[in-house]
Amino acid sequence: MTMPFPVYLLVPSAVLIIMVGFYSWLRVKKRENLIFFFLCMGQALWAIGSFLLWSNCGNDIAVIFWDRTLYFATCMMIPLLYHLSLEICGLTERKQSKILLPMAYILGFIFAVLTTTPYFVDGVFYYAYGGCHTYARTGHHFFLVYLITFISFAFYNLYKTWRSEKQSQEKKEKAYFTLMGYSVFSLAGIGMATAYGIIFYPAYYIFFPLFSIIITYAITEKNLFVASMATDILIGAILVLVSTFFFFPELEMGIVGKAVIFVLLLISCSLLLKHNHQEIRRKEEAERISRLKTEFISIVSHQLRTPLAAIRGYTDMIKDGDYGILGKELSVPINYIHDASVSMIKMVNGLLSVTRLERGKIELKPKYFSIDNMIEGCIQDVELKAKEKGLYLKYEKPAEPLPSVRGDEEKIKHAVMNILNNAILYTVTGGVTISASVLYSSNVRIAIKDTGVGIEKEESEKIFESFSRGKRGIELQPQGTGLGLYVAKSFIAMHKGKITVFSEGKDKGSTFYIDIPIRADIISKQEFDLVPPELKK
Amino acid sequence: MKKILIIEDEKILSEMYKFKLEKEGFEVLNAMEVDEAIEIGKKNKPDLVVLDILLPKESGINYLIKMKNFEELKNVPVLVLSNFDDNETKNKSFELGAKDYLIKSNHDPKEIVEKIKELII
Numbered sequence: 001m002t003m004p005f006p007v008y009l010l011v012p013s014a015v016l017i018i019m020v021g022f023y024s025w026l027r028v029k030k031r032e033n034l035i036f037f038f039l040c041m042g043q044a045l046w047a048i049g050s051f052l053l054w055s056n057c058g059n060d061i062a063v064i065f066w067d068r069t070l071y072f073a074t075c076m077m078i079p080l081l082y083h084l085s086l087e088i089c090g091l092t093e094r095k096q097s098k099i100l101l102p103m104a105y106i107l108g109f110i111f112a113v114l115t116t117t118p119y120f121v122d123g124v125f126y127y128a129y130g131g132c133h134t135y136a137r138t139g140h141h142f143f144l145v146y147l148i149t150f151i152s153f154a155f156y157n158l159y160k161t162w163r164s165e166k167q168s169q170e171k172k173e174k175a176y177f178t179l180m181g182y183s184v185f186s187l188a189g190i191g192m193a194t195a196y197g198i199i200f201y202p203a204y205y206i207f208f209p210l211f212s213i214i215i216t217y218a219i220t221e222k223n224l225f226v227a228s229m230a231t232d233i234l235i236g237a238i239l240v241l242v243s244t245f246f247f248f249p250e251l252e253m254g255i256v257g258k259a260v261i262f263v264l265l266l267i268s269c270s271l272l273l274k275h276n277h278q279e280i281r282r283k284e285e286a287e288r289i290s291r292l293k294t295e296f297i298s299i300v301s302h303q304l305r306t307p308l309a310a311i312r313g314y315t316d317m318i319k320d321g322d323y324g325i326l327g328k329e330l331s332v333p334i335n336y337i338h339d340a341s342v343s344m345i346k347m348v349n350g351l352l353s354v355t356r357l358e359r360g361k362i363e364l365k366p367k368y369f370s371i372d373n374m375i376e377g378c379i380q381d382v383e384l385k386a387k388e389k390g391l392y393l394k395y396e397k398p399a400e401p402l403p404s405v406r407g408d409e410e411k412i413k414h415a416v417m418n419i420l421n422n423a424i425l426y427t428v429t430g431g432v433t434i435s436a437s438v439l440y441s442s443n444v445r446i447a448i449k450d451t452g453v454g455i456e457k458e459e460s461e462k463i464f465e466s467f468s469r470g471k472r473g474i475e476l477q478p479q480g481t482g483l484g485l486y487v488a489k490s491f492i493a494m495h496k497g498k499i500t501v502f503s504e505g506k507d508k509g510s511t512f513y514i515d516i517p518i519r520a521d522i523i524s525k526q527e528f529d530l531v532p533p534e535l536k537k
Numbered sequence: 538m539k540k541i542l543i544i545e546d547e548k549i550l551s552e553m554y555k556f557k558l559e560k561e562g563f564e565v566l567n568a569m570e571v572d573e574a575i576e577i578g579k580k581n582k583p584d585l586v587v588l589d590i591l592l593p594k595e596s597g598i599n600y601l602i603k604m605k606n607f608e609e610l611k612n613v614p615v616l617v618l619s620n621f622d623d624n625e626t627k628n629k630s631f632e633l634g635a636k637d638y639l640i641k642s643n644h645d646p647k648e649i650v651e652k653i654k655e656l657i658i
Contacts, residue, residue: 302591305620306547309642313553316645322560345642352622363624 004129006205007054013209014047020216027220032087036215039080043208046073050205057132060124067134068115071143075112078147079104081182085154088178088219089161090171104150111146114139127199136195144192151189154182177218185211206264213268238265294355301352308348311341350483354466357490364408364494371402371436371444371516374409378416379434386424392431393424402436405444406519407495415488415499419448419512422484427452430509442518443497449511455503464489464499492516539657540564542583544574544600545618546592550641554587554618557646558653569593571600578610585657586610587649588635590619590626598626601633614656618649 021040024033049070056062082104086092092101114120120143121134161167161175188207190200315338318326326334356362379395386393405412423432430451439445455463455470463470469482489499496517503510541558545551546569555565566581568574570592578586586604590597597619604610617630617638627638636656639649 302620302622305640305642306550309620310547310549310553312642313550313557313646316647317553317557320647322557348642 010051014044042077071115079108082150133194181214298355368404369409394433396435411491415491418484418488423450446514451509454508540583590621
């Protein structure tokens with residue numbers, strides 16, 4: 001028996017729907033994605049049930065069984081659709097939702113149980129297109145009322161969120177796409193009329209995979225979705241199409257079938273094209289903003305340095321008695337002003353290093369140097385500070401001498417010093433231990449272990465970002481730019497190395513590992529992009 | 538008495554360095570921009586030039602280029618003292634014969650004086 005073309009599409013549709021369900025759930029671990037995952041499973045069951053119903057036409061017992069199965073799936077889907085709309089509109093915490101949502105699930109469950117009885121659908125009739133279906137019974141009528149009510153609620157919520165002035169653009173967009181998806185889904189709902197003897201050519205089967213794709217698009221990170229999934233879907237659709245022609249050459253698609261396929265391809269193509277363009281524009285905009293930001297910080301930093309140099313210079317001269325002997329009472333505040341200006345200058349310098357990093361203007365001067373000597377130099381620089389705080393400062397020398405490393409000694413030292421300074425700054429009792437070793441014969445590992453405030457696990461990645469600081473660090477030392485580790489990480493990354501941190505948590509201390517390749521192919525000179533115009537003449 | 542020419546357009550800073558240097562026994566001249574500096578320099582033959590980079594009209598780098606045309610100036614050591622902190626400018630300055638390149642805000646005036654003394658002797 002030949003079946004209409006859209007029926008054959010049910011099987012690849014089921015596969016596709018299961019795929020997008022998993023895709024969406026694996027990509028974004030939010031509740032709405034989990035709901036959508038279950039919704040996809042329901043749809044897949046529905047699609048397979050429909051296919052088996054068609055292929056079993058003639059065997060009434062099987063037809064009734066599969067029709068009940070697909071109704072069972074539909075009963076599962078209604079509360080999920082309603083729930084998804086609430087999640088997307090952020091309405092789950094509303095009073096009405098707290099009553100309606102459990103009600104939707106309970107009723108859905110009751111109807112699902114009912115589908116297994118003759119009170120929902122029973123008896124089989126045959127119609128053109130080689131199809132067959134069961135007759136609707138009392139339960140089916142009530143089910144339709146239930147379905148229309150809750151789907152209307154969902155539509156209402158989504159529409160309101162989409163048109164709302166108060167919602168964020170992102171939420172509105174999400175609601176808009178979900179609304180589109182639900183409209184497509186409702187179009188597929190005309191299939192329900194079959195139980196009442198109103199027959200359509202089953203082209204509406206195509207709306208189920210379309211619905212899943214649109215919802216995935218709405219609730220997954222859009223750029224990711226377009227970049228990977230839409231392409232996959234498009235290629236998949238073309239493959240299905242081509243292989244259908246190849247394996248079922250006698251298959252009569254009919255004008256409707258052809259039109260459906262054509263529209264499907266057209267929609268996915270245009271979506272893909274549109275979002276590729278949007279993506280390009282967004283990227284350009286982001287780059288422009290980031291460039292403006294770094295230029296702004298750089299200009300501000302230069303402008304800040306002049307008055308700061310004046311404050312620093314004059315207070316230093318007053319302090320030294322250049323303007324007459326300074327009374328004891330005044331010398332204390334003058335010293336404070338001087339120290340404050342110096343620490344502010346350091347912050348400005350930090351800001352400048354970051355903007356330079358972001359513009360790729362840091363120049364590396366690689367040569368072979370001794371890590372051992374460098375570490376001893378670092379220790380000398382901070383020895384006094386550790387002593388003043390009453391902390392120990394140990395260097396556990398490796399048993400074997402360390403090989404010399406090729407890199408920019410100044411930059412690597414800068415990175416080590418930033419971490420070492422932090423270790424002393426954020427340690428109250430105990431001290432700091434530095435050790436160095438050769439790792440996998442290709443890297444040198446410098447470990448800086450302190451007994452300080454520690455770093456919470458969820459922060460161990462974030463602290464390396466610019467302007468980011470650990471919670472415990474802020475409590476102990478409110479000032480700070482959050483740039484030290486960012487600069488350190490960037491300098492080490494320029495040497496193809498990496499910095500990692502290990503901490504057992506609050507007050508358990510932390511250990512920073514700096515891994516530097518012994519012979520890194522580092523970029524010795526980076527392109528300058530911002531030479532003052534007068535120098536270009 | 539050794540003569541120092543400060544090329545600096547920020548009055549607040551040029552006054553500061555002038556005060557400190559005079560206290561240390563130097564004679565201090567001040568110019569606000571490159572051409573003015575060349576004029577003053579030709580007349581007074583300084584022993585050292587302290588040069589800012591971001592100046593009105595043209596960059597301090599141009600002083601390093603122009604001074605080579607004048608007998609009186611071409612062998613006078615130049616200490617670049619600027620807040621403009623850019624590798625390209627630094628390298629260019631050294632290429633053109635600057636003795637050192639210091640960032641104003643990173644040093645107290647007395648450190649600058651020490652550096653100047655070091656460069657004159």
